[in-house]
Amino acid sequence: MTAAVDNQSATPSLRQRLGRAGGRLRPGIGGFWRWWTQALASWLSPRLRTLFGLDHERVLLQLAGSELRLALERGDGVQDIAQLPWSAQEAARGDDLLASLLVPRVADMPRWLLLPASAGLRRRLAFPAAAAERLRDVVAFEIDRQTPFAAADVHFDARVVARSGDQIEAELVAVPRATLDAALASLGALGGTVAGVDMAGDDGAPLGINLLADARRHRRADPWRAWNWAFAALAVFALALAMWQLLANRRAAADAFADTANARARQARQVAVEKRQLVDLVEGMAFLQSTRAARxxxxxxxxxxxRRLPDSTYLEKLSIEGDQILLIGQSSEASALVGQLESSKLWRSPALTGALQPDPRTHRDRFTMTAQLAIAATPGNGGKADARSQP
Structure with a gap:
């Protein structure tokens, strides 16, 4: 067996010094926490990222004939750390060989099986940019068309290769189930400890995908999870208590100020109400006067x-409702009434409604006529006098 692990890799991270077996100091809060930690980690040096456990390191397991190659992947690349002779006897052993062969820091890292590039198929596909959010679900419908396998016969994943405007270029990676299951079976007991399965690219570097189904991924227990939740609950309780005390202090000060201001405010409100009543009364009287003067x-x-209706015309009904004038009567010159009334400044748009109905008794035509009162747009100007002047 050959091994090559540098001193930095053997140095326990701060997170591991505070809690063994991959304990975490913080409860996970999903995608936002990952984005935030990655953004902070980008400002740190590689040594500090390794110290705080923010370098997203993992151990790659790759079977090559009768050897099991171990490599350490981190932000600065992939480094070979060990080559173990591998046989059916080694795979049948139930204990964790890596825990006894590797330093604790490396042994506690997530383990991934790395398949060779010849193990599966890769296809480049173009999709709208919106498909990037659910890329794996989208490419599932392309397996039957892009590969000679059915979706149920392969393990697959996809990654975004390039973006261009509202389009993305994705790569579909599919591995037959028999191939992946055989590779996991050849690891024996180690197969149950892998967190994912990746595939090597043409240059031998991992593609950054996970072909392993969620149900089969090994997730390491976090012994600090209960303490993390307890510390988080204590912090939330302390924060709530401080905010409640601050609120109580401000509420007491506000009540004292309100008692002082209410006495003065009551007098001001009474004066304002009386003033408002007086203003409403004056404005109402002015509105009535201006409305009466405008029409x-x-x-x-x-x-x-x-003065405008001819002597041969008499009215049976005159109605003024709002600004609508309604005339009903009889006339021997009913068809000329519109012309005789339309030049008045007291109304506008006179028009006959309905057909003229001759009355055999009076030998006149019965008519119905409507018009609109001419109401001044701005009461108080010269328009009122003009509206009442003679034609």
């Missing part, structure tokens, strides 16, 4: 009609 009176309308 012709009924007497003016009757006088204007009496």
């Amino acid at each position: 012709p009176t009924t007497v003016e309308v009757l006088d204007e009609l009496g």
Whole structure:
């Protein structure tokens, strides 16, 4: 067996010094936490990222004939660390060989099986950019068309290779189930400890995918999880208590200020109410006066009609509702009434409604006519006097 592990890899990280077996100091909070830690880690040096366990390191297991090659992948690349002779006897052993052969820091890292590039098929596909959020679900529908296998016969995953505007270029990677299952079986007991299965690219570097189904991925227990939740609950309780005390102090100060201000505010409100009532009364009277002055009176309308209607015309009904004038009567010159009434400034748009109905008794035509009162747009200007002037 040959091994090559540098001193930095053998140095336990701060996270491991505080809690063995991969314990974490923080409860996971999903994608935001991962994005935030990656953004912070990008500002740190490689040594500090390794110290704090932010370098996303993993151990790659690759079978090559009768050897099991071990490699350490981290931010600065992949480094070979060991080559073990591998046989059916070694695979049948139930204990964890790597835990006894590797330093604790490396032994506690996630383990991934790395398949050779010839183990599967790779296809480049183009999709809309929106498909990147659910890329694996999208490429599942392309397996039957892009590979000679059915979706149920392969383990697959996909990755985004390039982006261009509203399009992405993705790579579908598919490995037959028999091939992947045989590779896991050849690891024996180690097969149950792998967190994922990746495949090597043309240059031998991992593609950064995970072909292993979620149900078969090994997830290491976090012994600090209960303590993390307890510390988080204690922090939340302390924060809530401090905020409650601050709120109580501010509420007491606000109550004292409100008691002082209410006495003065009551007098001000009473004065404001009386002033508002007076203003409403004055404005209401002014509105009524301006509305009355802006529209012709009924007497003016009757006088204007009496002067404009011919003697052969008499009215049976005159109605003024709002700004609508309704005339019903009989006339021997009913068809000329519109022309005789349309030049008045007291109304506008006179028109006959319905057909003229001859009355055999009076030998006149019965008519129905409507018009709109001419109401001044701005009361108080010269328009009112003009509306009441003679034609």
